[in-house]
Amino acid sequence: QVQLVESGGGLVQAGESLRLSCAASGIIFSFNVMAWYRQPPGKERELVATITSGGSTNYADSMKGRFTISRDNAKNTVYLQMNNLKPEDTAVYYCNADRRDWKSTRYVYWGQGTQVTVSS
Numbered sequence: 001q002v003q004l005v006e007s008g009g010g011l012v013q014a015g016e017s018l019r020l021s022c023a024a025s026g027i028i029f030s031f032n033v034m035a036w037y038r039q040p041p042g043k044e045r046e047l048v049a050t051i052t053s054g055g056s057t058n059y060a061d062s063m064k065g066r067f068t069i070s071r072d073n074a075k076n077t078v079y080l081q082m083n084n085l086k087p088e089d090t091a092v093y094y095c096n097a098d099r100r101d102w103k104s105t106r107y108v109y110w111g112q113g114t115q116v117t118v119s120s
Helices: none
Strands: 003-007 010-013 018-025 033-039 046-051 057-059 067-072 077-082 091-100 106-110 114-119
Touching: 003 091, 018 033, 018 091, 018 114, 033 067, 033 077, 046 067, 046 077, 057 067
Parallel strands: 010 114
Antiparallel strands: 003 018, 018 077, 033 046, 033 091, 046 057, 067 077, 091 106, 091 114
16 A cells, blocks of 8 residues: 655744655655645645656756755655745645556555645
8 A cells, every 4th residue: 555644744934944754655665756746725736846766856946946855765755845935835735656667557646745834
């Protein structure tokens, strides 16, 4: 059974920092591209950042320079360090695991989400 469990969300003031964690089980973690998405209130889910098994990263433009994604393959965990948070960063943040097998069949898994609220 695949589980992605996020933690670290909460209520902070603008300018503060948070670190989200996502612990994975039931998958071969190192085979997966890991990502963070977020869904602001009343809006669609959007990509925040991705990280490959080798550590290559990609960020949405609005998060570049403030957010850092990282992973620890030994701990089956992916992190999202969020600095200088803004009220517009308020959202439910979701962890995502994505891989293709040798037949190119795609497997995508989601966590349950963790709420981040930034007050002005």
